[in-house]
Amino acid sequence: MIRKRKYGYPEKTSFRISGQTKWPKGRSEVPERRLWVDGIELIPDFGHQLRPNFPNIFSWGCSFGESTAVTALTIGLFMIGDPRTAINLYPSFELYLLHGWEDNFDRQMDLSRFFNRSKPRLNLYLHSHYCPYLHVIMNEIDVYFDPNRELYTADLAYQFGKCFSLFENGVDQKRKAARKYTLGFRRWAFQNHLPSVVQHPSYTKLTSRIDEIMAEFSPYSRQCYFNEIRR
Template sequence: MQMNKYLIKGSLFTITSPESVTETVKRIWVDGIEILPEVGHGLRPFYECGFDWGDAGGNRSYTAALTICLSVFREERLAENLFVCFREEFVRHFPAQGFELYIDLTAFLITYKSRLRPNLYSRFCFSSTINSREILLYKDPLSGEVIADLAENYTMHNMMISNERLRKLNERKLRLMFRFLIRDRYRIKGNDFNEVVQKAEEIMSGFYWRSLEKVLRRKYMEKYRN
């Protein structure tokens, strides 16, 4: 095995329960060693405890990505920081009916080098507007204070736009809109991760419903204007 190059295998198995219920189970191996979904599910129990991949992988594809990253990077913080990007770059493109292929992480690690920064942490935030429910936090190495910039987090769901210029323009638009609606509450601080995530949940939940209200009001006005 070359540095940053790994052999990933995914297979489908059909099992029948004692009640004669048939189910397809997907299993994954990294460099010949089988990995188990319970490992990733233990860190992010919001996602289902099972594997899936491809465009239709859904919730379980996050578990697959996180568990593979845990096997590859051997560190929870790095695995959690990178698994959402790993899902988009690799897991979504795995062939649906099973596969065995090498992946080279060299370009991937260069592209997402910002997520390798020390003191950067990914945490689960149910009210986050992105599908992964992810929020990035920074822990000050001197004071121990935990900081989250919710405006920056809000722009993350467009990080996969391939056109860099378009992505930057879109990020700027989203960032300004979020700051306008949230005012001075977009940057939150706390003494530990749980405290900051709880604050983020409250603010993001309010932002979501406020945004939804604006959309519904606009649709209502358009419908009855004529």
Template sequence: MNNYSGSKTVKWDIHLPEKVFHIKGTVTVSNELTLPLKTTRRLWVNHLEVFPETATALRSFYDCSFEWGELGQNASYTAALSICIAIFNSERLAENLFICFKEEFVDNFPDGNFELVLEVTRFLNKYNFRLHPHLYSRFCFSAITNSREILLYKDPETGLITTDLAENYALHREYMPDVKVKALNERKQRLLFRLFAKENYIISGYEFPEVMRRVEDMMARFYWRSVEKIITRKITEHYED
């Protein structure tokens, strides 16, 4: 059983019996003459097949299929979440880690058939902040990111749930391998969101549904404000030309 602690220095006790996993992926294209051709992708973790329905039961926004590799799109999140559920044997921990798992591993899987071995110790060390026992990952449809993820903290003593939307926006804006460039970009995005939301970028409450309702409202306003700016800029450029 996972242990929880109010201390910020204590991480989720995962109790992984092994840290090395065999991952296999296959791509099958139907030989039917009808178009478009149907492509089926399947995944196995330690020789046990995993299914997209396992992931979409938690995150129904993502496609109920698998994708991976450099060209993978929405269904790559499904693949990452399904693999994480199989590896970590915990839905909540899998939800906390699968976005990073996609960026670290799934996006780098070979595009076609593959078999490889993953060692997750370095991954867990790199993203250890997501092992905080009181961190929660939630889906936000209105978030202007591909993952649509919002991270929240729940105080173990008071039960207060808090999320920093500026931090979330900066964290999820885009993946950058260069650490220094990423840090500068996050600072820029963080300031941008705070300018928009003013003092309302911190949202807190005692019930997840209520907090997420307010998160959706704020992120939707930010989305439409961003769209408005883009349209205004394009109109201005059109008439300037």
């Protein structure tokens, strides 16, 4: 059972996480995976309900994908208890914590450093919008709400640059990649008479506009992605 907790940091930061994998004969089919946190078995339905377009299965290890995201969403929801915070955190959780897990594991994990590093993702006014047209590592667009102006804002150029910086290892390389692709998006938006920063008092209308812009941007985004993975 998912227990509701106060928004923000979890009640504790040390968890025992266990996983089991049962491969079918030939290892050509999807394996059956089971997951426990502090002795409580979780099911992928918890994460799947937050992103229904993702497959309703668990995955972890060396590869990343939508099923790995479901694992991160499910664990985050159990730890914190707030759906929006779990959504805001899952890309970081997936990238930094799930990588390298064996098929079968049982480990005690102190996540205090992770949550301290993730303070920006615990922002009360941060919303994460799933955009199916962003062909990069993650499909989430950060949307910030300004309570004083009662206005939602999404910087699409910054988001695009941040996503592609994940391909790099060093700090300087990440900064250069982020700047390169941020400017690339702004140039594309200017040439197509579209905004690179979207604002609206309605969250629904803002996300609808984001999807419209990113649908037009999709071919350029896909080409950038293929250029990076071929390097």
